[in-house]
Amino acid sequence: MAISAILLLMAVFPAILSEVMIPMKDYRDHPCKRTCRVNAPMVCEYDFHAEYFYTLTKACRDCPHNVTDCNRPGCIPADGNPRAVLVINRMLPGPAIHVCEGDTVVVNLHNKMAGEGMSVHWHGILQHGTPYMDGVGMLTQCPIPAFTSFQYRFTVRDPGTHFWHGHLGLHRSDGIFGAFVVRQAAEHEVHHGLYDHDLPEHTMLVNDWLMELAVERFANHHQAYGDNKPASMLINGKGARHIFYDTVLNENITTPYEVFNVVRGRRYRFRIISNGILNCPIQLSVDNHTLRVISSDGSPFKPIDVESINIFAGERYDIVIQADQNVGNFWIRARGLDDCVTKNVYQQAILRYAGSAEELPHRPTGYEFGDREGKKLNPLNKKGTDTLIPVTQLENLHPPTEALKVVPDKTFYLAMNFNNIDNFNFYMGPQYVPSAIDVGHYHILLTPQINHISTTLPPSPPLTQFHDIPQDMFCNADTVQRNCSEEYCECVHTIKVDLNDTVELVVIDEGKFMDANHPMHLHGHKFRVVGMDRLNKSTSLEEVKKLDSEGKLTRNLVSAVDKDTVTVPEGGYVILRIHAINPGFWFFHCHVEFHADIGMGLVLQVGELDQLPPVPANFPRCGSWSNTPTKA
DSSP states (O other): OOHHHHHHHHHHOHHHHTTOOOOBSSGGGOTTSSOOOTTOOOEEEEEEEEEEEESSOGGGTTTTTSGGGGGSTTOOOTTSOOOEEEEETTBSSOOOEEEETTOEEEEEEEEOOTTOOBOEEEETOOOTTOGGGSOOBTTTBOOBOTTOEEEEEEEOOOOEEEEEEEOSTTGGGGTOEEEEEEEOOGGGOTTGGGOSBOOGGGEEEEEEEOSSOHHHHHHHHHHSSOOOOOOEEEETTBOOOSOEEETTTTEEEOOOOOEEEEOTTOEEEEEEEEOOOSSOOEEEEETTBOEEEEEETTEEEEEEEESEEEEOTTOEEEEEEEOOSOSSEEEEEEEEOGGGTTTTOEEEEEEEETTSOSSOOSSOOSGGGGOOOSOEESOSSOOOOSSEEOGGGSOBSSOOOGGGOSSOSEEEEEEEEEEOOOOTTTSOSTTSOOGGGOOTTOOOOOEEEETTBEEOOOSSOHHHHGGGSOGGGEEOTTTOOSOTTTSOOEEEEEEEEOTTOEEEEEEEEOOOSSOOOEEEEESSOOEEEEEEEEOSSOOOHHHHHHHHHTTOSOOOOSSOOEESEEEEOBTEEEEEEEEOOSOEEEEEEESSHHHHHTTOEEEEEESOGGGSOOOOTTOOOOOOOOOOOOOO
16 A cells, blocks of 8 residues: 555544554554554554574675665675674664554564574563563563464553564574664653654664674683674664775775764754663764753653763663754764773764765764763763763652652562572583683683572463473572572572562672673563662672661662663662562563573562463463373
8 A cells, every 4th residue: 555545544534544454664664653643543563574694695786885785675784794694574673663652563473584483572661461472482472483473462551762672592682673662642742842853763773793693602602712792883783894895996995884864953852772782881972962861761851961871781762962063974973881892892873964965974983982071871880970970860750659659568689790600501511621620711601690590491481381380490599499609500580579569679780700780671560760879899788788777778769760771880789669560470681691591580470370461362382291101
């Protein structure tokens, strides 16, 4: 159906069109990309085809020598490095979803990856009443087998900037991710008067990037001597790293940068998403422009003007950029921190004013030029100051909720660390050098854990097949039978709360073995970040508990910001408050892929099994199977 015909239908028969589902490839030609209005929901259907793919395929023809070839359908130039990728609809990032609050989203996911099960999580969408659509393989659903399809269907009630990504294995590290933006009607958008334009093309996905499939790096790091440091970065799937020589121009060239177009004198809302995969927070800035930050993880707060933002894996920030400079081109700079410092990982995009030449900005490029001075939001492992603004200094524009009552119903202390424990998944057996005699190039693989427990996924999803799981697979710090400080402990790490509880999580990064950051993401609920501080280079569960008992951990129970992802300062803590109103089994985990994949997470069970919404009819089942004959 032609777009003109769709628009005519929208004007004449809006009620009829709301029931029409039209699968399109991307937001650019999807009828759900529209001006949002109150009480005018639509059903927005997308077809996702997952497959193995490659950068710079034959579809790229003469890219990057002919830049227009780089934009051909099926061409993924990335940063110019040839490597295998996993993609949806042969796009990197995958198809963006731009819808309105109250829309019903339908995604038909077709798995064409031979030998790979998969699932997709809708990061930031809380799935009230639809926990079965959360997309966590082996927790909320069975993996979608190769050559089969699965239909996700849910209503979006969580406005803001979100994203979708693979949630099984390392899939999101290799390309299975994309933007998911839920807009509101103007009268519901509290910051509507701060900008002139909120354009889908001003959505910015940033991520660190490997030179090979993530599973290769993962296996090398955990079983051999490979490092886990990223070497590159992408902005909307593009960037410049690999150098090509152009014989016609007689000069070096690269694959193209992403370009964001603006008109001088106008104000633009940019939606920035981090699909960070490793220990690489990203400092983002725009040359000659101030960033007015207005929301994070879909939740608005009192605007704050800064020169740069640190964005941790899984976080999202909305900013307003005023195009108040002379007409020209300006670098948007993304600079990697922590493990990205080793290889000076950075990437750039272009902010281009209308009327300027289609050329690169004249200011120099390089890692060091991304270190913007001035006020910075969300510092890495630093105490807050006048110029280093932690998220606890942000002022929520939503009123206090039950999550902020003075005394919570339940409090849990969760201590994270890289523990010097022999992980039997990697070390047991005489063929390995034990850590006790670790010397020279034999390195210890420290195990990231919570309360000295590595979480493992169960053989069946507990959300739908709880009784198919051996109950001794579940544990937590109060029920585990071993001394986990001295031997490796692994289970389906689960803490349980009652429906409607106010829950407080005091999350501690003990920081005893290495510099790191752990951006913690919660499914199914937002939390209020009521406290945060870095105490020292390292701390301990015992020290934080003692300080808390002495009344020395400050809590903001009035205007704490809402988020679903937050980093925990090394040698410090964050205090999170949740009003547990969404029954289900919800993952709480580090969003650094290699940390989560070997156990840094836990399951928050909210409510009893009989309080869960009904399981959808004919919902797929899975689990272990044995051919043991039954006794007569």
